[in-house]
Amino acid sequence: DQQVKQNSPSLSVQEGRISILNCDYTNSMFDYFLWYKKYPAEGPTFLISISSIKDKNEDGRFTVFLNKSAKHLSLHIVPSQPGDSAVYFCAATGVRADKIIFGKGTRLHILP
Amino acid sequence: GAGVSQTPSNKVTEKGKYVELRCDPISGHTALYWYRQSLGQGPEFLIYFQGTGAADDSGLPNDRFFAVRPEGSVSTLKIQRTERGDSAVYLCASSLRPNQGTEAFFGQGTRLTVV
DSSP: OOSEEOOOSEEEEETTSOEEEEEEEOOTTOOEEEEEEEOTTSOOEEEEEEETTOSEEEETTEEEEEETTTTEEEEEESSOOGGGOEEEEEEEEOTTOOSOEEOOOEEEEEEO | OOSOEEEOSEEEEOTTOOEEEEEEOOTTOOEEEEEEEOTTSOOEEEEEEETTEEEEOTTOOSTTEEEEOTTSSOEEEEESSOOGGGOEEEEEEEESSTTOGGGOEEOOOEEEEEO
16 A cells, blocks of 8 residues: 555656646654655655645755645756756655655656 | 775675675764665665664564664665575665764665576
């Protein structure tokens, strides 16, 4: 039973436009939500997180939005750049934050 | 070292053999995590160490899998009687403080192929 779901395996966006990656979760006990970015042959790299008590967190070109009632979060990247092409994982942790539950990932292609 | 180091980067083994995968965490990081990523999937939690002890091993799929961290630094993931379904990328991560999985830094992974 997948607790964190990323229903879009891939997404293509024109360079300079906004990229929106979506994620749904089922466990209302999650305390923190995270986005990781992964390039081929590398480990995941932490990108941005949001606490369950907030609805928005912004860091430069990256903004994460959380809708707790819908159990949905999204990552917005604006403007999209070629180096943003990677696999993005949505993830979540409980109060103890001792393990991270990952989604299957969305492969983002930034088109020139 | 500057980051989490995993060796070997690639390992090919025959079905039924025993393998060991090594993780060198970032110096001073007390928490260490093992994850497994199969093709087309996200990383799946296996085990979490706080110091030398396994604080949570609920993700280990069966008793063929075992991990140790005897001195609270380097960790070894051991797989006995390997099966083809064990083929995956095994990821190690470490964090400075326990129960701070949100700040975990990942290594590049060991790609295990069982033939």
